[in-house]
Amino acid sequence: MPRLTPAGLGVAVAATAATLALASCGPAPIETGGIPQGEYVLVGMDGGTVPLRNVTLSLAGTQITGRGPCNSFSTQNSATLPALQLSPIASTRMYCKDAPLEGRFFSVLQSATSMEYSGGVLKVKSPETWLILERGHRADEVQVSAVEAARGTQ
Template identity: 70%
Template sequence: MPRLSRLGLATAAVATLGLASCGPTATTGTGSGGIPQGEYVLVGMDGGTVPLRNVTLVVGENQLTGRGPCNSYSAENNVALPALQLSPIVSTKMHCKDAPLENRFLATLQSATEMEFFGGVLKVKSPRTWLIFEHGHRADEAQVSALEAARGTQ
């Protein structure tokens, strides 16, 4: 095969891999109600943005789990998605400086009644507000610490 053809083939393969990595890879499948299962990160709550990407939600077929800035949590969903009727959320009980944010998040999630997924955004609706999530993973501790240090919040 001529060198130029091999170079073109290699370039096409790299481009294909690059495009494949652009899509939402956090999902493991689409659950009932059109809600993709997988890991999400909280980006909005109470009508505002969440400053750090340190709260996650993992959507399973009949369970929601995740991590907040202080603790991990889990709850069973007792109805079919996109509806929500969560069992009491079980959480580890460690305290940290972001406990107020985590407590507000968990209270909102506990009262949630439904989810919707559109345009890559997962919205969890409670009677008083929405939780807004995007596909992704929790920011690692080094990233969070560096951002907080830059903001002067440590």
């Protein structure tokens, strides 16, 4: 068996440490209670479609955050997913033309009791209706690649 020199031992220790550090940086769990974590965009509410993709909901453990057409919001879930028991929703207090849609979204979300995820669709159930969300981002936040950005300036 070959012997390591002090320099070789240092390299081996550094390589092992780097490997362990990379292993600990692995992705966070992608599901909690069968609900994939991440960002969703509202596509349906009250049995109809939503006119614009301008309301988001992000799940990260017990934290639920997002942006409506007018305001950002956050709340905590004290139940274990897929059940919901949300703290009062905190939001900024800006007004815009889509405030009625946003207010309805906040009302339904605040009263929600559970979530279900199936076929790429997240359904947030309240006693009166469902919020229907898909994976994605707001329409005005779509990422543009560097090539597309460069082409747009020519």
